Amino acid sequence: MSKVRNFLIAALAAFLVFPSVSTAKDVSISAFKGDWRGNAISESSVSVNFAITSRDIDVNIQPTDDGDFTITWRTLLRQKGTPEDPKEVLKETTLTFVKTERPNFWHSGQGGDIFAGDTISWAQLRKQTLTIYVMAISEVGDYDMQVYKRTLTGVNMELDFTAIRDGAVRRTAKGRLILFGK
Numbered sequence: 695m696s697k698v699r700n701f702l703i704a705a706l707a708a709f710l711v712f713p714s715v716s717t718a719k720d721v722s723i724s725a726f727k728g729d730w731r732g733n734a735i736s737e738s739s740v741s742v743n744f745a746i747t748s749r750d751i752d753v754n755i756q757p758t759d760d761g762d763f764t765i766t767w768r769t770l771l772r773q774k775g776t777p778e779d780p781k782e783v784l785k786e787t788t789l790t791f792v793k794t795e796r797p798n799f800w801h802s803g804q805g806g807d808i809f810a811g812d813t814i815s816w817a818q819l820r821k822q823t824l825t826i827y828v829m830a831i832s833e834v835g836d837y838d839m840q841v842y843k844r845t846l847t848g849v850n851m852e853l854d855f856t857a858i859r860d861g862a863v864r865r866t867a868k869g870r871l872i873l874f875g876k
Contacts, residue, residue: 719821720798721846723763726755726824728876730851734869747772747780751853751869753844755824761793762800765826767842789826791817822846836860849873 731752738747750770757763766788772780791800798819806812813830823845830838836859843854855867 720819721822723755723757723761723819723824725822725846726763726844726851727757729754729874730871731874732851732853732869732871734853734855734867736855736865736867738865749867749869751871753851753871762791764788764790787828789815789828791815791826832859 729752732750734749734751736747736749749772751767753765753767755763755765766786768784768786771783771785774781774783789802789804792803793800800817802815802817804815808814808829808831811830811833813828815826815828817824817826819825823843825844826842828840828842832838839858841856841858845852845854849872851871851873853867853869853871855865856863857865
């Protein structure tokens with residue numbers, strides 16, 4: 695448990711202590727507003743039968759006038775069953791982020807006791823990339839971290855996802871989404 699506690703202390707210290715460098719090239723959260731849809735290719739180090747899978751993804755980002763935002767992402771997974779007949783599972787997550795005193799940083803109002811199985815989440819915006827971190831502690835004391843980097847590239851959004859368990863990358867996904875409506 696001390697390994698997890700040390701990681702949490704270091705991660706939160708880095709988050710709170712090191713100032714964010716904001717440049718004129720930073721976009722605002724309103725640039726991400728809308729319904730984005732696309733697909734991604736996922737690579738897994740924990741699945742023999744589903745080492746590489748295709749995912750349908752969509753993201754809805756709704757900023758508020760006061761600088762907060764709500765994000766909902768849905769992923770249609772195909773990583774259960776057999777490779778010849780994969781079972782589709784739809785996962786959906788909605789988080790609301792509240793701005794902090796630091797520019798381009800938000801924390802999730804949802805969350806609770808990370809030591810009781812709840813997650814903590816925060817977001818940062820740097821240049822054209824909105825990064826969302828979701829962290830949990832497993833029942834055995836390891837940490838699970840999911841990092842979602844969504845980068846605006848002209849008319850598209852690129853997704854770069856990484857799932858880490860206790861320091862080891864267990865899944866990545868890379869994809870492209872297009873804007874379907876604001």
